[in-house]
């Protein structure tokens with residue numbers, strides 16, 4: 001997306017003010033206009049409409065402005081910057097592990113591992129990409145050593161000692177595979193033992209479960225028991241082979257009410273280090289109106305445009321006892337397009353890219369006008385030619401407002417789907433957020449895997 005065309009920034013005059021929103025939630029002040037600085041956009045004068053201009057009571061104005069000054073000083077447990085990285089990136093976008101800018105990340109969630117729907121046994125899904133693909137310098141005759149993305153991830157960990165790697169199991173396409181084996185103790189045990197092998201053999205720091213989604217009480221409880229089994233399995237291994245280093249356990253967690261209300265969040269939380277909240281995909285091909293797909297607040301003036309909102313999801317997790325510090329606020333590195341439409345919150349004829357997301361770094365055309373809405377914290381582009389195309393995506397300005405929301409709420413980290421979609425340089429969403437939240441988490445990764453079935457991992461690449 002070229003950002004040099006006309007830009008409309010809506011609602012900046014509301015920044016720092018408080019307004020009542022539907023659903024009984026109080027919106028807290030999230031930003032000062034000074035936050036809008038590192039943006040790659042050149043802001044034009046702020047239009048006063050269509051932003052609601054009703055007076056805001058002065059008592060509602062927040063007493064402080066979030067800035068770097070309020071960020072705690074460096075600790076091991078600084079802010080987390082967590083990105084999913086898909087093993088198919090090496091084919092689809094020629095985005096290799098060696099292309100990753102690790103300095104702005106603290107956790108990389110590698111996806112996905114596959115699972116056997118009957119037994120619960122976990123395995124790599126693409127042995128070529130994961131274990132074999134020859135990167136420059138790899139010795140293909142050395143079959144006792146791992147190559148592929150897994151070797152490169154280990155090298156990346158050696159070069160970036162605060163980068164923790166987590167293997168994610170499942171994903172949207174394989175959701176149904178969780179439905180049977182998780183109901184038996186044997187199935188959960190097989191799952192946990194084989195998931196441990198991904199850590200032990202391939203040099204990861206933890207496991208992420210992407211089960212979309214347990215939908216009834218029986219499966220909600222199966223999820224709790226699955227996490228319990230994993231926690232025990234990881235701790236037992238670690239005590240024996242990793243000097244008790246805490247191995248990580250996270251889940252990809254829903255942001256839609258029907259899905260999060262079905263979970264036993266309190267039961268799960270006791271075993272989890274992080275909740276990766278998938279705070280995107282609120283609108284798309286399945287919607288009746290064009291809409292924001294990753295907004296923080298619901299719109300007061302155009303409610304068709306915000307079928308979901310992140311603040312509602314996060315408030316719910318907090319209400320269930322999840323510590324804000326355990327939450328990773330998910331942000332999209334892709335947009336969702338609607339075609340043949342007159343604008344936001346209106347009907348549309350079709351969707352772009354077969355309904356798939358379009359990576360942020362390849363979005364749009366040179367003519368699209370971009371609108372940033374500080375009230376809902378969302379942005380979109382609109383191109384009136386060819387029947388009208390609207391694309392919902394986050395600009396760096398909007399990412400900054402999200403970062404300020406996270407600081408304000410004490411949220412422990414940001415999460416991104418998916419790493420290959422980011423831009424480089426000042427328009428990088430990940431760098432924009434990482435540079436605005438103060439110190440990043442410095443907890444060291446694990447490099448010692450004495451039980452690995454690969455000699456190069458076992459020998460730390462020596």
Ligand SMILES: *[C@@H]1O[C@H](CO)[C@@H](O)[C@H](O)[C@H]1NC(C)=O
Nearest residue numbers: 088089091092093356357359
């Ligand atoms: C990337 O490739 C995988 C496997 O070839 C495919 O399933 C997936 O849909 C592709 N994703 C995109 C965004 O093109």
Ligand SMILES: *[C@@H]1O[C@H](CO)[C@@H](O)[C@H](O)[C@H]1NC(C)=O
Nearest residue numbers: 093094095096098099100420
């Ligand atoms: C990844 O790095 C290689 C080597 O520097 C480069 O040729 C390639 O264009 C990069 N890929 C992407 C998607 O930037």
Ligand SMILES: *[C@@H]1O[C@H](CO)[C@@H](O)[C@H](O)[C@H]1NC(C)=O
Nearest residue numbers: 138139140141142143144145
């Ligand atoms: C590649 O691996 C094979 C098998 O282990 C070994 O014989 C050979 O010396 C290695 N080549 C190089 C260049 O290290």
Ligand SMILES: *[C@@H]1O[C@H](CO)[C@@H](O)[C@H](O)[C@H]1NC(C)=O
Nearest residue numbers: 117118176177178179180181
């Ligand atoms: C789960 O079990 C049911 C009943 O046996 C079966 O119909 C269904 O296909 C199974 N699901 C999966 C993903 O194997």
Ligand SMILES: *[C@@H]1O[C@H](CO)[C@@H](O)[C@H](O)[C@H]1NC(C)=O
Nearest residue numbers: 123124197198201202453454
């Ligand atoms: C090593 O372990 C991984 C993960 O458990 C497995 O996928 C792989 O096939 C194993 N490789 C060898 C050579 O044993």
Ligand SMILES: *[C@@H]1O[C@H](CO)[C@@H](O)[C@H](O)[C@H]1NC(C)=O
Nearest residue numbers: 217221224264265266267268
């Ligand atoms: C949630 O899980 C915990 C731990 O297993 C259990 O004690 C509790 O009863 C569960 N809550 C519900 C509503 O099922």
Ligand SMILES: *[C@@H]1O[C@H](CO)[C@@H](O)[C@H](O)[C@H]1NC(C)=O
Nearest residue numbers: 283284285286287288289307
């Ligand atoms: C779209 O509209 C139809 C008809 O009113 C309704 O049944 C359906 O639930 C709506 N879909 C969404 C996602 O709101």
Ligand SMILES: *[C@@H]1O[C@H](CO)[C@@H](O)[C@H](O)[C@H]1NC(C)=O
Nearest residue numbers: 022023299300301302303304
């Ligand atoms: C959306 O707005 C319309 C008209 O402003 C109103 O009738 C409707 O109740 C609103 N819906 C929600 C869910 O707030």
Ligand SMILES: *[C@@H]1O[C@H](CO)[C@@H](O)[C@H](O)[C@H]1NC(C)=O
Nearest residue numbers: 339340348349350351386387
């Ligand atoms: C969009 O509108 C054009 C006519 O303006 C029509 O030819 C086309 O089929 C429409 N596309 C969709 C997806 O509705």
Ligand SMILES: *[C@@H]1O[C@H](CO)[C@@H](O)[C@H](O)[C@H]1NC(C)=O
Nearest residue numbers: 006367368369382383384385
């Ligand atoms: C962008 O906005 C300007 C001003 O409203 C308008 O004249 C122009 O047609 C718009 N461009 C596109 C591609 O929609």
